[in-house]
Amino acid sequence: xxxxxxxxxxxxxxxxxxxxxxxxxxxxxxxxxxxxxxxxxxxxxxxxxxxxxxxxxxxxxxxxxxxxxxxxxxxxxxxxxxxxxxxxxxxxxxxxxxxxxxxxxxxxxxxxxxxxxxxxxxxxxxxxxxxxxxxxxxxxxxxxxxxxxxxxxxxxxxxxxxxxxxxxxxxxxxxxxxxxxxxxxxxxxxxxxxxxxxxxxxxxxxxxxxxxxxxxxxxxxxxxxxxxxxxxxxxxxxxxxxxxxxxxxxxxxxxxxxxxxxxxxxxxxxxxxxxxxxxxxxxxxxxxxxxxxxxxxxxxxxxxxxxxxxxxxxxxxxxxxxxxxxxxxxxxxxxxxxxxxxxxxxxxxxxxxxxxxxxxxxxxxxxxxxxxxxxxxxxxxxxxxxxxxxxxxxxxxxxxxxxxxxxxxxxxxxxxxxxxxxxxxxxxxxxxxxxxxxxxxxxxxxxxxxxxxxxxxxxxxxxxxxxxxxxxxxxxxxxxxxxxxxxxxxxxxxxxxxxxxxxxxxxxxxxxxxxxxxxxxxxxxxxxxxxxxx
Amino acid sequence: xxxxxxxxxxxxxxxxxxxxxxxxxxxxxxxxxxxxxxxxxxxxxxxxxxxxxxxxxxxxxxxxxxxxxxxxxxxxxxxxxxxxxxxxxxxxxxxxxxxxxxxxxxxxxxxxxxxxxxxxxxxxxxxxxxxxxxxxxxxxxxxxxxxxxxxxxxxxxxxxxxxxxxxxxxxxxxxxxxxxxxxxxxxxxxxxxxxxxxxxxxxxxxxxxxxxxxxxxxxxxxxxxxxxxxxxxxxxxxxxxxxxxxxxxxxxxxxxxxxxxxxxxxxxxxxxxxxxxxxxxxxxxxxxxxxxxxxxxxxxxxxxxxxxxxxxxxxxxxxxxxxxxxxxxxxxxxxxxxxxxxxxxxxxxxxxxxxxxxxxxxxxxxxxxxxxxxxxxxxxxxxxxxxxxxxxxxxxxxxxxxxxxxxxxxxxxx
Ligand SMILES: Cc1cc2nc3c(=O)[nH]c(=O)nc-3n(C[C@H](O)[C@H](O)[C@H](O)COP(=O)(O)O)c2cc1C
Ligand code: SF4
Ligand code: SF4
Numbered sequence: 001x002x003x004x005x006x007x008x009x010x011x012x013x014x015x016x017x018x019x020x021x022x023x024x025x026x027x028x029x030x031x032x033x034x035x036x037x038x039x040x041x042x043x044x045x046x047x048x049x050x051x052x053x054x055x056x057x058x059x060x061x062x063x064x065x066x067x068x069x070x071x072x073x074x075x076x077x078x079x080x081x082x083x084x085x086x087x088x089x090x091x092x093x094x095x096x097x098x099x100x101x102x103x104x105x106x107x108x109x110x111x112x113x114x115x116x117x118x119x120x121x122x123x124x125x126x127x128x129x130x131x132x133x134x135x136x137x138x139x140x141x142x143x144x145x146x147x148x149x150x151x152x153x154x155x156x157x158x159x160x161x162x163x164x165x166x167x168x169x170x171x172x173x174x175x176x177x178x179x180x181x182x183x184x185x186x187x188x189x190x191x192x193x194x195x196x197x198x199x200x201x202x203x204x205x206x207x208x209x210x211x212x213x214x215x216x217x218x219x220x221x222x223x224x225x226x227x228x229x230x231x232x233x234x235x236x237x238x239x240x241x242x243x244x245x246x247x248x249x250x251x252x253x254x255x256x257x258x259x260x261x262x263x264x265x266x267x268x269x270x271x272x273x274x275x276x277x278x279x280x281x282x283x284x285x286x287x288x289x290x291x292x293x294x295x296x297x298x299x300x301x302x303x304x305x306x307x308x309x310x311x312x313x314x315x316x317x318x319x320x321x322x323x324x325x326x327x328x329x330x331x332x333x334x335x336x337x338x339x340x341x342x343x344x345x346x347x348x349x350x351x352x353x354x355x356x357x358x359x360x361x362x363x364x365x366x367x368x369x370x371x372x373x374x375x376x377x378x379x380x381x382x383x384x385x386x387x388x389x390x391x392x393x394x395x396x397x398x399x400x401x402x403x404x405x406x407x408x409x410x411x412x413x414x415x416x417x418x419x420x421x422x423x424x425x426x427x428x429x430x431x432x433x434x435x436x437x438x439x440x441x442x443x444x445x446x447x448x449x450x451x452x453x454x455x456x457x458x459x460x461x462x463x464x465x466x467x468x469x470x471x472x473x474x475x476x477x478x479x480x481x482x483x484x485x486x487x488x489x490x491x492x493x494x495x496x497x498x499x500x501x502x503x504x505x506x507x508x509x510x511x512x513x514x515x516x517x518x519x520x521x522x523x524x525x526x527x528x529x530x531x532x533x534x
Numbered sequence: 535x536x537x538x539x540x541x542x543x544x545x546x547x548x549x550x551x552x553x554x555x556x557x558x559x560x561x562x563x564x565x566x567x568x569x570x571x572x573x574x575x576x577x578x579x580x581x582x583x584x585x586x587x588x589x590x591x592x593x594x595x596x597x598x599x600x601x602x603x604x605x606x607x608x609x610x611x612x613x614x615x616x617x618x619x620x621x622x623x624x625x626x627x628x629x630x631x632x633x634x635x636x637x638x639x640x641x642x643x644x645x646x647x648x649x650x651x652x653x654x655x656x657x658x659x660x661x662x663x664x665x666x667x668x669x670x671x672x673x674x675x676x677x678x679x680x681x682x683x684x685x686x687x688x689x690x691x692x693x694x695x696x697x698x699x700x701x702x703x704x705x706x707x708x709x710x711x712x713x714x715x716x717x718x719x720x721x722x723x724x725x726x727x728x729x730x731x732x733x734x735x736x737x738x739x740x741x742x743x744x745x746x747x748x749x750x751x752x753x754x755x756x757x758x759x760x761x762x763x764x765x766x767x768x769x770x771x772x773x774x775x776x777x778x779x780x781x782x783x784x785x786x787x788x789x790x791x792x793x794x795x796x797x798x799x800x801x802x803x804x805x806x807x808x809x810x811x812x813x814x815x816x817x818x819x820x821x822x823x824x825x826x827x828x829x830x831x832x833x834x835x836x837x838x839x840x841x842x843x844x845x846x847x848x849x850x851x852x853x854x855x856x857x858x859x860x861x862x863x864x865x866x867x868x869x870x871x872x873x874x875x876x877x878x879x880x881x882x883x884x885x886x887x888x889x890x891x892x893x894x895x896x897x898x899x900x901x902x903x904x905x906x907x908x909x910x911x912x913x914x915x916x917x918x919x920x921x922x923x924x925x926x927x928x929x930x931x932x933x934x935x936x937x938x939x940x941x942x943x944x945x946x947x948x
Contacts, residue, residue, distance in 0.1 A: 042723075046879050081914060085914040085915065089880050122907055124901070148879070149882065168876070171701070171874060172874040173876065173882050
C-alpha cells in the first residue's frame with residue numbers, strides 16, 4: 001500500500017488509488033467535473049490539477065496514481081490559478097441562465113465558481129450557440145449550451161449500459177453532445193445521465209420545473225421496485241406544498257452502495273414511486289362496499305377485524321401476505337397467524353407478465369422483499385393452502401374469509417373470472433394496502449397502509465441483504481404502517497405486547513427468526529447487512 | 535552543395551517506381567540489414583542522433599527502446615503521414631517521389647522494433663500521394679519486399695495504408711491512434727505512452743514519414759556518418775518546406791546545421807520582389823515567430839530551442855514587410871480554433887475566444903486591455919492540456935504579440 005503526503009499530511013491508500021480519492025480520505029477536496037469513480041478516466045475537464053513532486057507543471061489528479069513517497073500539494077498558487085482559469089474557460093460560453101435553469105442550487109458550475117472561480121469576467125464576445133431544450137428520450141432533455149463536455153453521459157452509455165446512444169459531435173468550441181443518428185436515449189437506465197451531469201445540460205423531464213431544489217429535503221431509502229433493493233434517496237418537498245401539483249415526493253435519486261447498485265438505479269425504479277402521492281391512495285379504514293362504504297376510525301375497525309378472525313375457524317380463513325411488506329410487518333403477521341392457528345398463509349402470486357431482467361441491476365422479481373417473506377416464513381403452514389388453493393377453496397365455499405395485503409390479483413397470471421368468483425363467494429374480504437387496485441373495490445373492509453416512504457423498516461434483497469429505509473413524509477389520512485395495523489389487531493386478539501418502535505420490532509425479529517439472528521437495526525447502517533441465508 | 539539523401543532521386547522522372555528505385559540502389563542492402571539483430575539496429579539509430587522530424591524532435595532510437603522488454607503479442611509501427619502542420623509539405627514529396635524509400639525504411643524499422651504489421655496514416659486531402667504510395671506498396675508485395683519472410687529472411691511485414699478524414703489533430707500521435715482505431719480522433723491521456731499501450735492496446739511506435747526514410751541510410755552507412763552531417767545534438771539532413779515571400783519557395787534538403795539566414799537568402803533565393811524580411815516562423819505554424827534580426831540560428835532542434843522557438847516540422851514561413859502580423863495571428867488563431875479537437879477545456883474554450891479577440895483587433899474593434907488578456911489566457915492555459923496542440927497554439931499567440939506589440943496597439947482605438 002503506497003504511503004504518500006498530501007498537503008503535508010501522510011496517508012496510506014490501496015495500490016491503484018488515484019490522487020482525487022487519496023485526497024478524499026484526508027478530507028481534502030480536489031474539484032473535478034469529468035472524473036466519476038464508476039466510469040473510465042477521461043481527463044478532459046482539467047479542473048483536478050495538483051502539484052506532484054517536483055514536476056514543473058500541475059498534473060491531473062484523476063489520472064495520477066498514488067505512489068510511495070509521492071508529495072502532492074493541492075493548494076499551491078499555481079494550482080489555484082489553474083483552477084480559476086479552468087473555471088473561467090468552462091464559463092465563457094455558458095449561457096449563465098441560472099434563474100431559469102433547473103439545476104440551479106445543485107449545479108457544480110455554481111458551486112465551484114464560488115469556491116474556485118470568483119474572477120472578473122473578461123469575455124465580451126458573442127458566445128457560441130447550440131441547440132436548447134432537445135428531448136433525447138422519454139426522460140432526459142438536453143440544453144447543449146449548458147453542457148461542459150465532460151463526457152460523463154457518453155461514457156455512461158458506452159461503459160455501463162453498453163447502448164452507445166450519445167456522442168460528442170463537431171470540434172473545438174462547437175463540440176456538442178448529441179444522439180447518434182436514429183438513436184433515442186431510451187435505455188432502461190437513461191435517467192442516470194441526469195444524475196451524473198454536473199451541470200444543467202441534462203435534466204429530468206419528469207422533475208424539471210416541479211420544485212426548486214433548495215426546497216427539497218432528503219431521506220435515505222431503498223427502492224421497492226424489484227428484489228435488487230437499490231439504495232436511493234427520497235427527495236421530498238414540504239416547504240412549498242403548492243409546488244409540483246401538491247406531490248410531496250419530488251424525485252427518487254440513486255444513493256451509492258458499492259455492494260448493491262454502485263451509483264445507479266433503473267428508470268422503472270426512479271419513476272416507480274408515483275403511487276405515493278396518487279389519487280388512488282386509501283386514506284381511511286372503510287367498511288362496506290360501493291354506496292354502502294363508510295369511513296370509520298381505527299377504534300371501530302380494529303375490533304371488527306379482530307371479531308372476524310376470532311369468529312371463524314382458522315381453516316375457514318386465508319391470509320395472503322405481500323413481498324412488498326417490510327420484514328417487520330411480515331414478522332408481526334407471522335406471529336399473528338401462528339397465534340390464531342391459521343395455516344392458509346402465502347405471499348407468492350405470479351405476475352401477469354414475467355418481469356424483465358438484465359445483467360446490470362434489474363431483477364425479474366418486482367418485489368422488494370420476497371427473500372424476507374421466505375426467510376420469515378409466510379409460506380403455507382402444515383396442511384394449509386397456497387394462494388391459488390385459497391381462491392379455489394373460496395369458490396367452493398370452504399374458505400369463508402380472506403385477508404389480502406397489497407396484491408392486485410387481477411394483475412396476476414391467474415384468470416380474472418376465477419378471482420372475481422372467489423372474492424364474491426367470500427363471507428368477508430379484507431384488503432390492506434396503500435392504494436386502491438383491481439380487487440380493492442370488492443373488499444368489504446379496507447385497511448389503509450402507509451407507503452415505504454411514510455415509515456421506516458427493512459427489506460431483504462434477493463441476495464439476503466437486509467437494508468433499512470427511513471421515513472420521509474407522514475402517512476396521509478389515517479393510514480398506518482402495516483406493522484402498526486397488525487400490532488393493533490394482534491393486541492385485540494391477545495397476541496401480547498407488540499413493540500412500539502421500528503427498532504424494537506426489528507429486535508424481536510432478530511430474536512425470533514434464525515436468519516436474522518445477530519443483526520441489529522443500528523448496525524445495518526446506511527448500506528445494510530447480509531442475513532444468514534445459508 | 536551538401537549531399538542530398540532523401541531527395542537524391544527526386545529529379546528522376548520515374549523516381550516513384552520500383553524499377554528506378556532499384557536501379558539507384560534501393561533495396562540492395564536490405565537482405566543484410568534483415569540479418570542484423572534488432573538491438574544492433576536500435577543502437578545504431580540511437581548513436582546516429584536521428585531526431586523525430588514530425589514535430590517533437592524526440593530521439594528516435596530512444597523512443598524505440600521504450601517498447602517493454604520481453605513483450606509478448608503484437609507491436610505496431612505507425613507512419614505519420616498526416617502532414618497537417620501549416621507551412622509543411624515535405625512528406626507529400628516523399629510519398630510521391632520516393633515511396634519505396636519509405637517502404638524500405640518501414641521494413642528496417644519494423645524489424646528493429648519487432649513489428650509485423652505497420653500502418654501508414656495518410657492525410658485525407660493527399661489523394662495523389664496516397665495513390666502513388668499505395669501502388670508502390672502493391673509493387674513491393676509483388677516483388678517480395680513485403681509479406682511473409684521478406685527476401686527469405688524469415689522477417690514478415692504487412693502494410694496497411696489508411697486515409698485520414700481531414701483533421702489536423704489526427705496528426706498528433708495519440709489522436710492518430712484513436713482515429714486509426716476507428717474512433718473520433720481524440721488524443722489520449724499519457725501515461726500510458728503509445729510505446730507501452732498504443733494502437734489497439736498494443737505497444738506502438740509512431741514516427742514521421744521523413745524520420746523513417748532516413749533509417750535505411752543510417753543502418754547502411756553508419757551512425758557516425760549520419761551524426762557527422764548535423765550538429766552535436768541532432769544528426770543528418772532534413773527537408774525544409776519554405777513558403778511565403780521568398781523568391782523560390784519549395785522543399786530544400788539540407789544538413790540541420792544550416793542557418794535560417796542561409797536557408798532564406800541563399801537556398802530559397804531571398805525575399806521576393808525586393809522587399810525586406812520582417813519575420814519568420816521556422817518550424818510550422820506552432821513555432822514561435824522570429825524577427826528579421828533573429829535569423830542567425832542553426833536549424834537543428836537545439837539551435838531553434840535556444841532561440842526561443844522550435845524546429846517543429848521544419849515548415850519555414852517567411853513574411854516580408856508588407857505582411858500584417860496581427861492579421862497573420864488572426865489567421866493562425868482561426869486555424870487553431872477550427873482544429874482544436876474540443877476534448878479538453880482550456881484548449882476548446884480559449885482557442886475560440888482568442889480568435890474572436892484577434893479578429894476584433896484586426897477589425898479595429900479591439901480593447902486596450904485585450905492584448906494582455908490574450909497573453910494571460912495563453913500563459914494560464916499552456917501546459918494544462920491533454921496534448922501539445924494547445925502549447926502549439928500558445929507559441930504564436932504569445933510570440934506574435936510580444937515581438938510585434940506596436941503593430942497590434944496601432945490597430946486598437948485609443
Ligand atoms: C497538434 C499536433 C499535430 C501534429 N501533426 C503531425 C503531423 O501531421 N505529422 C507528424 O509526423 N507529426 C505530427 N505531430 C507530432 C506527432 O505527435 C509525433 O510527435 C510524431 O508523429 C512522432 O514522429 P517523429 O518522432 O518521427 O517525429 C503533431 C503533433 C501535434 C501536437
Ligand atoms: S451533457 Fe452533462 S454529462 Fe454530458 S458531457 Fe455535457 S456536462 Fe457532461
Ligand atoms: S489540447 Fe486541444 S487538441 Fe489537444 S486534446 Fe486538448 S482540446 Fe484536443
